[in-house]
Amino acid sequence: MAENNPFPGENNTGHVWDDNLRELKNPPPRWWMLAFWASVAFWVGYAILYPMWPIGQEPTQGVLGWSQMKEYAEGVEQITAKRAQFEEKLAGMTADQIIADPGLKEYTLASAKVLFGDNCRACHGSGGAGNPGYPVLADDDWLYGGTTGKIQESIAAGRKGVMTAHEKVLSPVEVDTLANWAVQMNDTAGAGGSPEGWALFKSKGCTACHGEKANGHVVDLPNGDFVSVGAANLADGIWRFEPGGFESAKHTILYGVNQTNVPGTRDAVMPVWGPDPTRGGVAKLGPEEIKKLVVYVHEFGGGQ
């Protein structure tokens, strides 16, 4: 090749194609070489300063001692420090006081959104929209009371309402009458139940749990609170168990709620989120977290 080079003395590699197409050995431009050596220098510096060589179990650590986990920890520290000023204030306040303070309320709502999403949304739906069988939290129907105190109780200690199965207690006609009455009550928000229905409701002992006015209040207290066992409010436009209506109401009457050994019984349990006596006092959520959730749930639009 080199011996019969048709273009001698022009610094080519001796490779010639198509008679005159050849490869030259010109050096790259100066700027290119400068950039090349600068990037090599950068690489060397980087290898010294940062983790680099995968030797053994751990890579070389670099003289700066930088690591992603450290950077992450620093980031967490920074955000915790930013939140500290709010968290300190929240610690000494009740849920009602927080709601009264617009700035702190906004902070609490933003903070509790994550808690609600992690712990509550699976059943109660995002925004407290509810799911079949799980109560809507955004409405103003509170079977156990909608004050911050009552909501706190519901979250911390859990709730488990009970209703007897009436399959063997009532005749089919009676069940139909009561179910029809419940539908009428629901349609009219408690104003227009049939007299037969009311008569059955009172004579069959329903008032013991649902109350004299069928609104779920066993006793109304002078301060506006009420005592309840969590029985559904039959005198309003909201169904405790979706989809509501005649068949649904009939099902609840027949098989009850949370009955053992009754197939088809309604399942309705709010777990314990605070200290749980059955688990040796272990709590899923701390008191501050529960307080934030109380504010969050109260502010869905139905809090009292």
Add this chain to the structure above:
Amino acid sequence: MSMSDTRQHQAAVDALYDEAEHWHVNTGGETIHAKRIRGRWRTIKWMTASVWLIFFLGPYLRWDGRQAVLFDIPNRQYHLFGVTILPQDFWMLSLLLLFFAILLAVVTALVGRVWCGFFCFQTVWTDIFTWIEEWLEGTPPQRRKLDQAPLSRAKVRIKLTKHLLWILIGFFTGFSFVAWFSDAPALWGAFFLGQANSAVYISVTLFTVGTYILAGYLREQTCFWLCPYARIQGVMLDKTTIVPTYDERRGEPRGRVKKGETEASRTNGDCVDCKQCVAVCPTGIDIRQGQQEGCITCALCIDACDEVMEKVGRPRGLIRYASLDEFAGQAPKALLKRPRVWVYATILVVALSGIFYGMSSLDAIDLKVLHERAPLFVTLSDGSIQNKYTLKMLNKMPEELAVRISVSGPEGLKLIGAEAPVVIHAGGVTPAMVFVKVPKRHLKKAQEPIRFRVEATRPDGLVVESERTSVFVGPDR
């Protein structure tokens, strides 16, 4: 012509030719040292260049206790005197850019590269830089001599002063640019205390270096090789466009004024081939070769030629603003009979009307209504339907506003959570959560329109307001 007149005349012509040896066409090989002469167009050029004073002084104008024109990027607010423009009003910027693009096109189509010759920052800054050069180093021949002279104390002093002044101008250019984006008086302090943002230092440095290189060294080469507009202008000009043009019929055959030749006996055209037009040209071209890429139509050759024509006793206007049609002997076409004028004017008017509409319809309060989607609606125990809304209210006024919220929509609706006015601080967005309750029987459809209205009273008693339509969702019917 008397004897002394003739002698005087001859002396002037001789002086011109002595000088002419220096002037030749620019091929980029050496620095252009253009000659500076007085004249009508030179004066106009100074006046148009002074428009750039706005660039330097503008940031110091105050309005309502703040900078009159401030492009506040960190806060996403753009203040133009009494008006505050927010990112959502930015569609107007596209119209503004369209307006200026078309303005450039229409001006070029009618009278050539007026932007290049009289307004362009490259032209103006180069003009200032060479003006400083002339002031320090003298006329073009003196400058050339100094460039070739061996290093001496005087040369170093002169050159150093020049470059320092150039860099200073570059710095002021960069600083003034940044001052449009930051409070100018505060920026001065922060800049020299080392407390300004790193973006400020980077921008100022880039501008300083850029100005120094572009106006100090690259100069007309920028127009030749960097600027796309020089290449585009070819398609914008037509036969009716008036640009500085050499009158070939009058000038040719060009030739030197011969000794003893009288005006009556000469055989040459009007052009005396003194190359003064080349001498004064900042881009170093010869206008006698016709309209060309390098010509920025600054009209300085017109001044030069007129002066020579005066000296040699021939009529002015051998180089003048004229169109190709005019040289072809055609009457200039009336402005309004040219379709370009109509098309460009229409686009200009449309863009301007859009901007005026935008500016006049800027609200003092901007209202956005977000309808809660989880849940879409809630049935309440009394059977009515409740929807939740987040109102995002933006206050574009310079003072705090107490905003009253009201709503209109389906019969029997009740607004909850907006009993007290919501206070929004100046330039801020405040969200307000409200509930609207409607009895079920009043809902005719699953979705009904609902209109929110916010209003506030300014300190001067003027009521500002904003409205927005949203939706009220109920159960399917």
